[in-house]
Amino acid sequence: xxxxxxxxxxxxxxxxxxxxxxxxxxxxxxxxxxxxxxxxxxxxxxxxxxxxxxxxxxxxxxxxxxxxxxxxxxxxxxxxxxxxxxxxxxxxxxxxxxxxxxxxxxxxxxxxxxxxxxxxxxxxxxxxxxxxxxxxxxxxxxxxxxxxxxxxxxxxxxxxxxxxxxxxxxxxxxxxxxxxxxxxxxxxxxxxxxxxxxxxxxxxxxxxxxxxxxxxxxxxxxxxxxxxxxxxxxxxxxxxxxxxxxxxxxxxxxxxxxxxxxxxxxxxxxxxxxxxxxxxxxxxxxxxxxxxxxxxxxxxxxxxxxxxxxxxxxxxxxxxxxxxxxxxxxxxxxxxxxxxxxxxxxxxxxxxxxxxxxxxxxxxxxxxxxxxxxxxxxxxxxxxxxxxx
Ligand SMILES: [Fe+2]
Ligand SMILES: [Fe+2]
Numbered sequence: 001x002x003x004x005x006x007x008x009x010x011x012x013x014x015x016x017x018x019x020x021x022x023x024x025x026x027x028x029x030x031x032x033x034x035x036x037x038x039x040x041x042x043x044x045x046x047x048x049x050x051x052x053x054x055x056x057x058x059x060x061x062x063x064x065x066x067x068x069x070x071x072x073x074x075x076x077x078x079x080x081x082x083x084x085x086x087x088x089x090x091x092x093x094x095x096x097x098x099x100x101x102x103x104x105x106x107x108x109x110x111x112x113x114x115x116x117x118x119x120x121x122x123x124x125x126x127x128x129x130x131x132x133x134x135x136x137x138x139x140x141x142x143x144x145x146x147x148x149x150x151x152x153x154x155x156x157x158x159x160x161x162x163x164x165x166x167x168x169x170x171x172x173x174x175x176x177x178x179x180x181x182x183x184x185x186x187x188x189x190x191x192x193x194x195x196x197x198x199x200x201x202x203x204x205x206x207x208x209x210x211x212x213x214x215x216x217x218x219x220x221x222x223x224x225x226x227x228x229x230x231x232x233x234x235x236x237x238x239x240x241x242x243x244x245x246x247x248x249x250x251x252x253x254x255x256x257x258x259x260x261x262x263x264x265x266x267x268x269x270x271x272x273x274x275x276x277x278x279x280x281x282x283x284x285x286x287x288x289x290x291x292x293x294x295x296x297x298x299x300x301x302x303x304x305x306x307x308x309x310x311x312x313x314x315x316x317x318x319x320x321x322x323x324x325x326x327x328x329x330x331x332x333x334x335x336x337x338x339x340x341x342x343x344x345x346x347x348x349x350x351x352x353x354x355x356x357x358x359x360x361x362x363x364x365x366x367x368x369x370x371x372x373x374x375x376x377x378x379x380x381x382x383x384x385x386x387x388x389x
Contacts, residue, residue, distance in 0.1 A: 001031050001032070001095065001097065001098040001099070002028065002029060002030045002031050002032075002098070002099045002101065003030065003032050003034065003091065003095055003098045003099070003101070004024060004025065004030045004032070004034065004100075004101045004103055004128070005033075005034055005087065005088065005091060005100060005101065005102050005125070006020070006021055006024070006033055006034065006035050006103040007035075007036040007075070007084065007087065007104075008036075008037070008038060009038050009049060009055065009166070010035065010037055010058065011049050011050055011055050011166050011170070012055065012058050012169055012187055012191060012196070012197075013035070013055075013058055013059045013062050013166075013183070013184075013187060014164045014165070014166055014182050014187075015161075015162055015164055015182060015183060015184060016162050016163065016165075017035070018062065018063075018066075018069075018184060019159075019162060020130050020159055021033050021035060021066075021069045021103075022066075022069065023157070023159065023160075024101075024103050024128065024130065024157050025068055025069060027157055028128065028155075028157070030068065030101065032068055032069075032070065033068055033069045033070070033103075034070055034071075034074075035063070035071050036072045036074055036075055036087060037055050037071065037072065037076055038052075039052045039075050039076050039082050050196065052073070052075075052076040053073075054194075054196070056071055056073045056076060058186075058187050058190050059071040061186035061190055062183070062184040062186050062187045064186065074087060074090060074091070075087055083116045083117075084102070084115060084116070084121060085115070085116050085121050088102060088125055089124065092125075099125075099126075100124060100125035101125055101126050101127075101128050101155075102121065102127050102128065103128045103130060104127065104128070104129055104130070106129050106130055106131035106132065106135055106156075106159075108129070109131075109139060109142050109146070109154075110142055112127065112146060113149065118150050119150045119151065119152070121152075122146075122150050122151065122153070123151075123152065126152070126153045126154070127143075127153070127154045127155070128154075128155045128156075128157050129143060129154065129155070130156075130157045130158075131156055131157070132158070132159055133158050133159075133160065136156055136158060139156055162182075164182045168182070169182050173196065173197035173198060174197055174198060174199060175239075175240075176229050176239040176240040176242070176243045177229070177233065177239060178229055179191070188226065192222045192225055192226035193219050193222045193223065195222065198243075202244070202247065205247055205248065205294055206218070206222065206247065208293075208294065209221060209248075209251060212251070213250065213251070213253060217253050219331060220250065220329065221247055221248075221249065221250050221251075223330050223331050224246040224247075224249060224250075224325050224326050224329045225246035225247045225325075226329065227246070227328060227329040227330065228245070228246035228321055228322055229242055229243050229246075230345075231321045231324060231325050231345070231348070232321045234345055235317055235348055236317075237317045237321050238300075238318065241298060241300055241301050241304070241318055242304075242318060242321050242322065242325070244296065245301045245304040245305050245318065245322045246322055246326070248290040248294055248296065248301075248305055249283070249286060249305050249308045249322055249326060250282065250326075251289050251290055251293075251294065251305075252282050252285045252286050252289045253286075254282065256278035256279060257278070259278045259281045259282060259285070260275065260278050260281070262285070263281060263285065273371065276369070277368065277369075283305065283307065283309040283310070284306055286305045286306070286308075287302040287303070287305040287306035290302060290305050300316065301318075303316065303318075303319060304316070304318045304319045304321070304322040304323075305322070307319040308322050308323050308326050310371055310373055310374070310377065311323055311356065311373075311377040311381075312373065312377060313373075313376050313379075313380040314380065317348075320349070320352055321348070323352055323355070324344050324348060324352055324355065327340065328340055328341045328344050334358075336354070336358055340358070347385065347388075349381045349382075349385045350381075350385055352381050353378060353382065353385075356374060356377065356378055356381070357378075360374055
């Protein structure tokens, strides 16, 4: 058995990590590679780090389809500071007879002699430093020095994958910028579902939502935010407004009878059509509650929430982004969805039209009346398409 140990804080794990793991596995012919989540690595003090259990869950979900690469929580289970020498020793004792390889980033190599008991680490495993091809010569010199001073074996593994950093992923999450080219899909979804790396006020919004709507609705809401950020970015709309509007678009999703009761109790006017189709109320009411209970004052955000079920003639780009994101977010599943998803990133007006046709069809088939404004909104979208063609 050839086993690799690849430790990191994975806060969060990104595609650069996964790429490295795969290439090292191939290059060294490893049977198994353990990506060990660090609880408190002595070389990288960082007090803002997410709890190890959360980082482990993100890593584990990102590796679901890997055959030889696994997430390991071995360091999280130990109390106190974690030293690599202890991890290597634990693995050596639990995998007797296996040949161990400790994989580290090239930037760690120079400092390796200052780690705790480096000589003992090298007596138990081969050190593998992952370097960029242009750094290989300098690294070899450092590796040679370590080999002779500490009496071990140091290999270099060339890294040609994407240059991504967890710091950059966190910054982009905080700034409402897309991260889909930097992390695996399960990581992206997990970060959004749990509002990870988002500003404090948005984490508070999610917390409040979690007390008021069901978990499934909450996940839908957060995944709509994930989609809305990407769509807004694609079309040049404000991604932060899109994220907030998406998070709150269903903030008063209640059973139909409760929606009517809520409106009657609070003296909100409802039209006859809304009384017959109460689910429509949640959009208009959502805008009211987003303002009253969640402190949203931005009229564009409130308007996008208000328009997310029926749209309107003259709707803004942000309105369209929220409308479409709601219908194509990653947990959605219905016939015709793939075409709508593809279209959403090519032509947002056409994507909206497809959604409206789809739901008008559904309304007709279920014997309900189509909203009087639907035709006018569809004509508006067609004219927008013409304008942009
Ligand atoms: Fe909704
Ligand atoms: Fe929704």
